[in-house]
Amino acid sequence: MALIVQKYGGTSVGSPERIKNLARRVARFKALGHQIVVVVSAMSGETNRLIGLAREIMPEPDPRELDVMVSTGEQVTIGLTAMALMDLGIKAKSYTGSQVKIVTDNAHTKARILRIDDKSIQKDLKAGYVVVVAGFQGVDEKGNITTLGRGGSDTTGVALAAALKADECQIYTDVDGVYTTDPRVVPEARRLKSITFEEMLELASQGSKVLQIRSVEFAGKYKVKLRVLSSFEEDGEGTLITFEENEDMEQPIISGIAFNRDEAKITVLGVPDRPGIAYQILGPIADANVDVDMIIQNVSADGTTDFTFTVHKNEMGKALAILKDKVQAHIGAREISGDDKIAKVSVVGVGMRSHVGIASQMFRTLAEEGINIQMISTSEIKIAVVIDEKYMELAVRVLHKAFELEEA
Amino acid sequence: MALIVQKYGGTSVGSPERIKNLARRVARFKALGHQIVVVVSAMSGETNRLIGLAREIMPEPDPRELDVMVSTGEQVTIGLTAMALMDLGIKAKSYTGSQVKIVTDNAHTKARILRIDDKSIQKDLKAGYVVVVAGFQGVDEKGNITTLGRGGSDTTGVALAAALKADECQIYTDVDGVYTTDPRVVPEARRLKSITFEEMLELASQGSKVLQIRSVEFAGKYKVKLRVLSSFEEDGEGTLITFEENEDMEQPIISGIAFNRDEAKITVLGVPDRPGIAYQILGPIADANVDVDMIIQNVSADGTTDFTFTVHKNEMGKALAILKDKVQAHIGAREISGDDKIAKVSVVGVGMRSHVGIASQMFRTLAEEGINIQMISTSEIKIAVVIDEKYMELAVRVLHKAFELEEA
Numbered sequence: 001m002a003l004i005v006q007k008y009g010g011t012s013v014g015s016p017e018r019i020k021n022l023a024r025r026v027a028r029f030k031a032l033g034h035q036i037v038v039v040v041s042a043m044s045g046e047t048n049r050l051i052g053l054a055r056e057i058m059p060e061p062d063p064r065e066l067d068v069m070v071s072t073g074e075q076v077t078i079g080l081t082a083m084a085l086m087d088l089g090i091k092a093k094s095y096t097g098s099q100v101k102i103v104t105d106n107a108h109t110k111a112r113i114l115r116i117d118d119k120s121i122q123k124d125l126k127a128g129y130v131v132v133v134a135g136f137q138g139v140d141e142k143g144n145i146t147t148l149g150r151g152g153s154d155t156t157g158v159a160l161a162a163a164l165k166a167d168e169c170q171i172y173t174d175v176d177g178v179y180t181t182d183p184r185v186v187p188e189a190r191r192l193k194s195i196t197f198e199e200m201l202e203l204a205s206q207g208s209k210v211l212q213i214r215s216v217e218f219a220g221k222y223k224v225k226l227r228v229l230s231s232f233e234e235d236g237e238g239t240l241i242t243f244e245e246n247e248d249m250e251q252p253i254i255s256g257i258a259f260n261r262d263e264a265k266i267t268v269l270g271v272p273d274r275p276g277i278a279y280q281i282l283g284p285i286a287d288a289n290v291d292v293d294m295i296i297q298n299v300s301a302d303g304t305t306d307f308t309f310t311v312h313k314n315e316m317g318k319a320l321a322i323l324k325d326k327v328q329a330h331i332g333a334r335e336i337s338g339d340d341k342i343a344k345v346s347v348v349g350v351g352m353r354s355h356v357g358i359a360s361q362m363f364r365t366l367a368e369e370g371i372n373i374q375m376i377s378t379s380e381i382k383i384a385v386v387i388d389e390k391y392m393e394l395a396v397r398v399l400h401k402a403f404e405l406e407e408a
Numbered sequence: 409m410a411l412i413v414q415k416y417g418g419t420s421v422g423s424p425e426r427i428k429n430l431a432r433r434v435a436r437f438k439a440l441g442h443q444i445v446v447v448v449s450a451m452s453g454e455t456n457r458l459i460g461l462a463r464e465i466m467p468e469p470d471p472r473e474l475d476v477m478v479s480t481g482e483q484v485t486i487g488l489t490a491m492a493l494m495d496l497g498i499k500a501k502s503y504t505g506s507q508v509k510i511v512t513d514n515a516h517t518k519a520r521i522l523r524i525d526d527k528s529i530q531k532d533l534k535a536g537y538v539v540v541v542a543g544f545q546g547v548d549e550k551g552n553i554t555t556l557g558r559g560g561s562d563t564t565g566v567a568l569a570a571a572l573k574a575d576e577c578q579i580y581t582d583v584d585g586v587y588t589t590d591p592r593v594v595p596e597a598r599r600l601k602s603i604t605f606e607e608m609l610e611l612a613s614q615g616s617k618v619l620q621i622r623s624v625e626f627a628g629k630y631k632v633k634l635r636v637l638s639s640f641e642e643d644g645e646g647t648l649i650t651f652e653e654n655e656d657m658e659q660p661i662i663s664g665i666a667f668n669r670d671e672a673k674i675t676v677l678g679v680p681d682r683p684g685i686a687y688q689i690l691g692p693i694a695d696a697n698v699d700v701d702m703i704i705q706n707v708s709a710d711g712t713t714d715f716t717f718t719v720h721k722n723e724m725g726k727a728l729a730i731l732k733d734k735v736q737a738h739i740g741a742r743e744i745s746g747d748d749k750i751a752k753v754s755v756v757g758v759g760m761r762s763h764v765g766i767a768s769q770m771f772r773t774l775a776e777e778g779i780n781i782q783m784i785s786t787s788e789i790k791i792a793v794v795i796d797e798k799y800m801e802l803a804v805r806v807l808h809k810a811f812e813l814e815e816a
Contacts, residue, residue, distance in 0.1 A: 016464035054488065057428065057488050058494060061491055064501075068486060069488065076477050083473045096476070098506070145507075
């Protein structure tokens with residue numbers, strides 16, 4: 001008998017019929033003798049409907065009151081889910097974040113979980129109930145309703161699993177696991193049976209949008225056994241996310257290829273090469289709350305250097321304006337330019353730590369296809385390159401083949 | 409400076425535009441220096457949508473879980489209302505029933521308020537906030553969400569006014585006050601400036617559906633000054649509901665004419681006239697949770713009597729079946745019959761206590777129009793008759809004229 005936390009997203013609870021399916025799945029786990037905590041999101045579309053309603057009243061909705069409204073999405077789903085279970089003859093009881101209590105800080109719309117009181121849930125589990133908890137929401141010390149921000153239901157699931165010392169936290173999504181890359185781009189992409197936490201972080205942040213990144217960090221911190229599964233498949237095994245490197249010699253060197261075209265590249269040309277220049281360029285960007293991803297600065301040649309970084313495409317205009325208005329003249333840069341026709345492709349794998357030659361194989365593979373590399377950035381378990389966005393799919397396909405990631 | 413509780417129903421918050429109108433009205437009161445607590449219902453249609461959703465999952469929804477879901481209707485409205493006020497530059501803060509705390513018993517879907525903790529609200533009012541409270545909902549001693557049942561938002565308004573010792577509780581509806589009778593039947597019907605609590609009770613229970621009856625009883629118990637106003641009129645005075653008889657000599661004898669055609673008449677003919685017979689007839693009806701309104705038993709003639717009572721039209725079939733199956737043979741009644749083509753018309757007024765001749769004037773007026781009276785029932789401040797339903801409008805019009813209730 002295990003204690004399992006199962007998290008179901010908006011599509012899995014998108015209609016009464018789907019909620020009934022979910023209940024039947026939970027019933028099968030319950031019949032095996034497990035204790036089950038179900039965490040649910042709002043029905044798909046509901047959160048956006050509520051935010052839209054709020055904006056009709058107040059163009060920039062007050063965060064406290066927005067949380068009061070938006071949290072009703074999950075509150076409806078927990079009631080429906082508990083009823084669907086009862087309708088199958090299973091004892092079930094719903095909890096809002098505030099009823100649990102999932103105590104958060106008071107950063108409305110993006111609150112962080114401080115602690116979870118697991119007493120009532122433990123009592124209900126012992127009494128044979130399936131406990132249904134509203135994802136995405138909590139309550140601050142003063143009793144104000146808070147939300148954790150988009151994707152926060154994953155975090156609720158993981159945090160509950162940690163608090164309850166659950167044997168496993170299962171995240172049900174519309175994909176059946178983590179793949180070597182996006183199967184829409186490479187049909188031969190293969191589901192990974194397991195992946196390390198660090199690889200998952202790289203894959204998630206690079207655009208494999210399977211899990212919300214904060215929830216994976218949370219799982220890592222509390223060593224929660226996390227599994228991604230499909231809510232539309234009967235008996236999938238999904239992908240297990242592990243927190244220790246596999247000792248197995250057969251472990252693959254590369255786990256997957258991540259990619260995204262959400263970024264734009266900004267280059268500051270002819271920057272005098274002196275201490276503090278990086279701060280002078282990026283300080284004003286950070287002050288404007290523009291997130292920066294890759295940062296590259298090459299060695300100086302003639303006393304000046306070129307400084308390049310990437311931001312989200314939507315923020316390129318803002319970043320360029322800041323640089324031109326506040327930075328260019330100040331630091332004496334020759335030119336500022338932006339390019340949003342780029343893509344980032346990364347090869348990810350813990351195995352590359354102990355295997356040389358991954359980078360050269362990656363670069364050779366791209367060169368053979370005539371794909372020019374504009375930027376390179378590496379970490380312990382990842383090599384990322386920026387290329388012209390029109391070559392993105394090609395690059396992903398040839399790399400997937402070169403590293404032999406296909407279905408066996 | 410007064411403390412005013414204003415309650416707005418589903419139509420008054422039925423769209424973002426209407427919520428903005430509501431906020432402008434509250435702003436005008438606030439500008440006069442009053443402290444305002446706003447109680448709101450769910451947006452019209454929302455409660456039914458949620459109940460429908462629940463029934464798709466579970467034909468007879470679990471009451472605890474239904475309350476979890478249905479209470480979200482008002483929770484959305486409090487967020488929107490607080491934002492609409494903020495958008496006008498007014499400090500506002502929302503409260504769910506559980507946040508207030510409005511403590512109720514645990515009778516889910518029809519809970520009764522036990523007590524209200526007014527500390528936080530008083531503090532916010534002193535700090536200059538308009539406080540927006542979700543109607544219709546509360547929380548039981550164990551922290552479960554409860555609802556007060558249909559119309560319960562009126563009760564929330566009155567109960568809050570009592571707990572806060574408010575100067576006035578204003579109930580905003582889609583009518584601009586209490587009328588001598590329904591203006592759709594009698595165009596000359598006149599709005600009453602004030603009406604006593606008892607008259608209001610009679611008018612409300614007889615079908616003048618302006619206020620939810622439990623809220624009026626509540627107001628009477630706690631001596632809350634209650635006013636009914638239109639949410640679509642700028643400067644209406646509405647109708648004040650008072651709890652002491654007006655000493656004014658000019659006080660009208662009759663306040664209004666109430667009517668409804670929701671009832672059906674059931675007659676048990678040829679009942680042996682012996683002690684306990686009323687209980688033997690009505691006991692099984694009550695056991696089946698069928699509400700009975702009028703009850704008439706006439707004096708015995710030949711050792712047998714006829715027993716007549718009224719029930720809601722929808723329950724006539726059920727009541728007849730019970731009588732035929734369980735009662736008729738047992739008590740030896742000759743015949744059981746039902747008639748749902750009836751209407752009840754009542755003349756209501758505290759003044760009739762000290763004025764003889766009201767009943768005879770009523771009966772004469774109906775006789776002059778050839779309207780036959782099937783049943784008569786009287787109280788201190790009301791005379792009700794049951795007639796053929798086809799004469800209902802005619803009866804209301806001629807009585808309204810006979811008692812000189814027209815617009816002056």
